[in-house]
Amino acid sequence: MTTSVREGSSPWRSVLPVAAVSVLLAGCGAQVQEGSAAADTVTVERCGEEVEYTTPQRAVAYEGGSADKLFALGLAEQVHGYVMPPANPPVEESPWAEDYASVEFLGDDLLDRETVVDAEADLVVAGWNSGFSDQRGITPEILDGIGIQSFMHAESCFNYPGFPEHVTPFEGLYTDLDRLGRIFGVEERATELVEGYRERVAAVEEQVPEGDPVPVFLYDSGADQPFTAGSQVPPNDIISSAGGENIFGDLDERWTQVGWEAVVEAEPEVVIILDYGDQPAGEKIDFLTSFPALSEVPAVVEENFFVLDYNEGISGPRNIDGLEGFAEYLRELERG
Numbered sequence: 304m305t306t307s308v309r310e311g312s313s314p315w316r317s318v319l320p321v322a323a324v325s326v327l328l329a330g331c332g333a334q335v336q337e338g339s340a341a342a343d344t345v346t347v348e349r350c351g352e353e354v355e356y357t358t359p360q361r362a363v364a365y366e367g368g369s370a371d372k373l374f375a376l377g378l379a380e381q382v383h384g385y386v387m388p389p390a391n392p393p394v395e396e397s398p399w400a401e402d403y404a405s406v407e408f409l410g411d412d413l414l415d416r417e418t419v420v421d422a423e424a425d426l427v428v429a430g431w432n433s434g435f436s437d438q439r440g441i442t443p444e445i446l447d448g449i450g451i452q453s454f455m456h457a458e459s460c461f462n463y464p465g466f467p468e469h470v471t472p473f474e475g476l477y478t479d480l481d482r483l484g485r486i487f488g489v490e491e492r493a494t495e496l497v498e499g500y501r502e503r504v505a506a507v508e509e510q511v512p513e514g515d516p517v518p519v520f521l522y523d524s525g526a527d528q529p530f531t532a533g534s535q536v537p538p539n540d541i542i543s544s545a546g547g548e549n550i551f552g553d554l555d556e557r558w559t560q561v562g563w564e565a566v567v568e569a570e571p572e573v574v575i576i577l578d579y580g581d582q583p584a585g586e587k588i589d590f591l592t593s594f595p596a597l598s599e600v601p602a603v604v605e606e607n608f609f610v611l612d613y614n615e616g617i618s619g620p621r622n623i624d625g626l627e628g629f630a631e632y633l634r635e636l637e638r639g
Contacts, residue, residue, distance in 0.1 A: 347482045349443065349453070350431065350460035351468040356452055356486045359426035365414045365434035367391045368456070368619030372479055373428065374399035375496055375620045376489050383422055384409040390579040392613055398621070416441045419451060426452045426486075430459035430618070432557075454483065458618040459557070461535050472537040473504065473544070476618055500623050504544055507630045511546035517633055519547040520571035520602065521611075522587060524580075528560045537622045538575060538611065545630035547573065563596050572638065574602045575629070579613035607636065 484493025533556030615625025
C-alpha cells in the first residue's frame with residue numbers, strides 16, 4: 304500500500320473606472336474622500352480584455368486561491384476580507400494564517416453581490432464560474448456597472464464569454480501574480496515570486512523518474528459518475544510536471560464528469576484524491592477500494608493513493624507545494 308496524505312452568459316465590454324472620484328458610491332464600492340489625490344491607474348488584461356484599474360485598497364477575495372495570491376504578494380493591508388465556502392480547509396492551516404487573521408471573514412457561502420457591496424469592496428478577486436456567476440448575479444459586467452473592479456483567474460478564463468483566454472494552469476498562476484502585481488504596484492514582488500515558482504517547478508521536472516509517465520486518475524467526488532480534472536486545472540500540470548500523465552488530460556475542460564468505464568480502460572497506476580468538504584479523503588479511498596467496477600484497476604489493487612489538499616488543487620501559490628509533494632510520491636513509487 305502506498306498512501307500519502309496531504310469549485311453561458313452574454314459577452315460584455317464594460318470598462319472599469321479609471322480614476323478615483325470625489326464622491327461616495329451609493330451602497331457600493333470604496334469611499335473616496337474629497338480632495339484626495341487621484342489614485343494610480345494601470346491597464347491590465349482581464350480574461351483577454353484590456354481594463355484600466357485604480358489601485359485597490361479594499362479588496363475582497365473568494366476562496367483560498369484568491370486570498371493566497373494576494374497574501375503571497377504582501378498585500379494584506381489592501382485586503383478588506385474574504386469569502387470562504389465550506390469546501391476550503393481551515394484558514395488556520397494556511398501558510399498565510401496570520402494574514403487571514405488580520406482581515407475580515409465575510410462569509411462561508413458562495414460569492415454574491417450583496418456581500419461585496421456591503422463590504423464596500425473596490426476589487427473582487429475570483430474565478431469565472433468559480434465565484435463569478437451569471438446564475439447568482441455577480442459577474443464582472445455587473446460589478447463594472449456599480450463601480451466595483453474585478454479580477455478573474457486566467458486559469459478560469461478559457462470559456463469566459465466574449466473574452467476567452469487559454470493558458471496552461473501553471474502559466475495562469477504566473478499570469479495572475481504578474482497582473483495583480485501591476486494592479487497593486489508591487490511588480491518586483493510579483494517577479495520574485497514567479498521566478499521562484501518557476502525554479503521550483505524546473506527542479507521537480509529535472510528529477511522526473513525514468514520510464515513512461517505514470518497514468519494518474521484524479522478523483523474529486525461522485526459515485527454514479529466520477530468528477531475529475533481535465534486539462535484546464537492545476538492538477539493536470541501537477542501530474543505532468545511530476546512525471547505522470549492525467550488519464551483525462553486530453554479533455555479541454557476544467558472540472559468535469561466522466562464515466563467509470565473510461566477510468567477502468569485507462570488503467571491508472573495512481574489515484575489522486577482531492578481532499579475537501581464534508582467527505583474526508585479516507586472515505587473516498589474506502590469507496591474506491593470497495594467499488595466492484597474498479598477491482599482490477601492497478602492503482603486500486605496496489606492501493607496507490609495520494610491525497611492532494613484542496614488549496615493545492617485550485618489555482619494558487621500552493622499548487623507548487625502540491626507538485627513537490629506529488630513528485631516525491633512518484634519518485635518513491637514502486638511500479639510493477
